[in-house]
Amino acid sequence: MAQRCYIVGNWKMNGMRSDLSEARAIDRASSRLPKVEVALAPPSTLILAMRDAVNHIGVGAQNCHAADKGAHTGDVSANMLREAGADFVIVGHSERRADHGETNEDVKAKAESAQAIDMGVILCVGESEAERDSGEAEEIVARQLAASLPDSCARLSVAYEPIWAIGTGRVPSVQDVGTMHKWLRAVLVDRYGEDGREVRILYGGSVKGENAAELLAAPEVGGALVGGASLSADGFVPIIVAAS
Numbered sequence: 335m336a337q338r339c340y341i342v343g344n345w346k347m348n349g350m351r352s353d354l355s356e357a358r359a360i361d362r363a364s365s366r367l368p369k370v371e372v373a374l375a376p377p378s379t380l381i382l383a384m385r386d387a388v389n390h391i392g393v394g395a396q397n398c399h400a401a402d403k404g405a406h407t408g409d410v411s412a413n414m415l416r417e418a419g420a421d422f423v424i425v426g427h428s429e430r431r432a433d434h435g436e437t438n439e440d441v442k443a444k445a446e447s448a449q450a451i452d453m454g455v456i457l458c459v460g461e462s463e464a465e466r467d468s469g470e471a472e473e474i475v476a477r478q479l480a481a482s483l484p485d486s487c488a489r490l491s492v493a494y495e496p497i498w499a500i501g502t503g504r505v506p507s508v509q510d511v512g513t514m515h516k517w518l519r520a521v522l523v524d525r526y527g528e529d530g531r532e533v534r535i536l537y538g539g540s541v542k543g544e545n546a547a548e549l550l551a552a553p554e555v556g557g558a559l560v561g562g563a564s565l566s567a568d569g570f571v572p573i574i575v576a577a578s
């Protein structure tokens with residue numbers, strides 16, 4: 335069965351209780367667009383309140399620790415996030431890799447800790463601008479993905495997010511997006527066999543209402559991971575509409 339297009343908003347370190355009105359408006363719009371699977375990943379502090387505020391969309395987390403519990407001050411485990419109401423967790427976002435030195439091995443371990451308790455996982459990969467300019471972006475990102483993948487593809491999605499496109503207003507050409515996604519599909523099929531064809535590959539990086547339809551039509555694009563434009567219903571709903 336064909337999977338629904340998956341549109342996920344990553345609120346990053348943005349969002350107070352007063353911003354839940356935006357989540358409610360996104361939720362209402364999503365209820366009228368059932369062909370699209372919509373989710374938001376607010377900061378951990380808002381997961382519980384957002385879960386209570388919405389009825390139609392998924393709610394997830396932006397990161398987890400790979401261990402279940404222990405002496406890890408300031409960290410939160412996947413099962414704690416699930417208890418707070420998260421259905422899925424984003425792992426390996428380039429901001430986590432850059433700001434917290436997360437390695438491919440860390441990302442794999444985090445993904446597996448979430449899968450072990452049946453949470454969804456969105457695993458992010460993407461090249462820097464220098465890597466794009468080297469002409470070897472596909473090989474580099476394919477290697478990054480292969481080294482970050484969990485042993486199972488249960489409830490796994492992958493997000494291809496060129497680092498130079500995040501928050502910059504710049505996007506790769508639709509052709510480059512399609513080429514990269516085909517490479518990533520090959521990695522997934524190589525690792526998981528035919529099951530690898532079921533893993534949705536999202537595009538992320540400056541997706542807006544104006545460019546969403548074009549990007550979502552590229553080969554092997556099964557949805558979008560959206561940062562800035564997901565913070566308001568005005569920004570996010572047009573993307574969901576474009577996906578419907």
Ligand code: PEP
Pocket residue numbers: 344495499500501502538539540541559560561562563
């Ligand atoms: C992101 O950081 O995941 C992202 C895609 O951000 P933006 O949409 O703001 O480029």
